[in-house]
Amino acid sequence: MKFSFNQEQQHIAHIADAFLSSVSNSESIREAMVTETGIDGVLWQQITQKMGWHLTHIPEQFNGLGLGYVELCILLERMGANLVCAPFYSTVVLGINSLLIAGTKTQKKQWLPLIAEGQKRLALAYSSQGRVWGVESVTAQYQQQxxxxxxxxxxxxxxxGHTADAFVVAARDVSSGNIALFLLSAETVGVTRYWTPSMDQTRKLATVKLENVCVAKDSIMLDTCGDSLIPLDNILALACIALAAEQMGVAEKSLSLTLDYMAERKQFGRVIGSFQAMKHKAADMLSKVEAARSAVYYAACVADEFMAGNDMGAELLEAASIAKAYCCEAAYFNTGSALQMHGGFGFTWECDVQLYFKRAKAAQVSLGDSAWHKDRIANAILGTVGLDVVAG
Structure with a gap:
């Protein structure tokens, strides 16, 4: 396992930096986030048709690039830093991972090429409660007829969820309580969805309701029902790593914005960056970023081992919880510090720092907050809760 980027990975990072800095700027972000879809259509088309980033970890047999989770996290880090308004996380992270881990051969053959062509977008729907995370939050029910x-x-x-073409949904058997995953079209009779406004305007959330929705037997994933608890746990763990990578990007960009401001803003006849207190705070922010980077890319390496079916993949859930807990705390600390160091200007609508703060706070509570993940790690260390995983 290497802990430095190879030449290809460095090239991916360089291209992503150059591309996103020009197309996902403050103006384009603000234009997209005030719409109900929250999607920059031009940017999404460029990502799928020009850059091909959505192909990153789709296997080559399904017209993908067949790269790993490290390469995916490199892109997500840059997307977090630029608050990309596109359905990349929902489709490429949640949707594709669901297919790779739980999809049947037929479902993979049908859907992965469509995603690769940029024709379809997926979303994952599993949680019905606000303060419960992980597989415990699945309360939807299904019954076989x-x-x-x-x-x-x-x-x-x-x-x-309000713009996706299809959903991967989790539900429990009404009799046994076992969890199953289903893949169904958003146009299925009985499916309704609508946008739910939230703190983070740059990432849209939705409420999705299924009322007596009847799906065929080939809609169920893993070929059989009632054994999807561990696969769903693994899907969410991979999602946590991806979200941690985004949050690392948020933490780093908030530091960058603050350093630029410190070099320009003057107080008492001096730039505020010359004040010792400001330097100390900036140093604290930098240490958060560097520690977060270690957590993310270690977890990404573990994710690659997991996807390859290797022994080290057994650490997936633990590595994911460590990365999610630390990176979200780092992003929240850095964006909060950035607000303070920008003074009154940081809280204004014109300042982009407040957008990063909202993303950091929203991501902090998504997929389980830091306390939830720390508790999970502690229980695993003490042996009270297992972190067993199975390869997809």
Whole structure:
């Protein structure tokens, strides 16, 4: 396992920096975030048709690039730094990972090429409660009727759920309580979804309701029902690593914006960057970024081992919780510090720092807050809760 980028990874990072700094700027972000979809259509088309980033970890047999999670996190770090308003996280992270881990051969063959062509966007809907995370938050129910299934659900906080073409949904058997995953079109009869306004305007959430939705037997994932608890846990762990990578980008960009401001803003006849207190705070922010980077890319390496079916992949859930807990705290600390160091200007609508603060806070509570993940790590260390995983 290497802890430095190879030449190809460095090239990916350089291209991503150059591209996103020109197309995902303050003006374009603000134009997209005030719309109900929250998507910069031109940017998304460029990502899929020109850059091909959505192909990153799609296997080559499905028209993808067949790269790893490290390469994906490199892109997500830059996307977090530029607050990209596109359905990349929902489709490429949540959707593709769901297919890779839990999809049947038929589902992979049908959907992955469509995603690769930029024709379809997916979303993951699993949680129906606000203060419970992980597989415990699945309260939707399904019941088998002959060769079909009937699902009733009220999913909350579904990322890009109001614009997705299809959903991967989690539900429990009404009799056994076992969890199953289903893949269904957003146009299925009985499915309703609508945008739910939230703190972070740059990432849209939705409520998705399923009322007596009847799906065919081939909609169920893993070929059989009732054994999707561990796969769902793994999907969410991979999502946590990806979100941690975004938050590292948020933390680093908030530091960059602050350093620029410190070099320009004058007080008492001196630039504020010359004051010792400001230097100390900036140093604290930098230390948060560097520690976050270590957590993210270690977790990304573990994710690659997991996807390859290697022994080290058994550390997936633990590495994911460490990365999620620390990186979200780092982003919240850095964006909060950036607000303070910008003074009164930092709280104004014209200042971009407040957008990063909102993203940091929203991400901090998504997929489990730091306390939830720390508790999970502690329970695993003490042996009270297992962190067993199975390869997809």
């Amino acid at each position: 002959d060769n079909s299934f009937v699902i009733n659900a009220d999913y909350r906080y579904v990322i890009d």
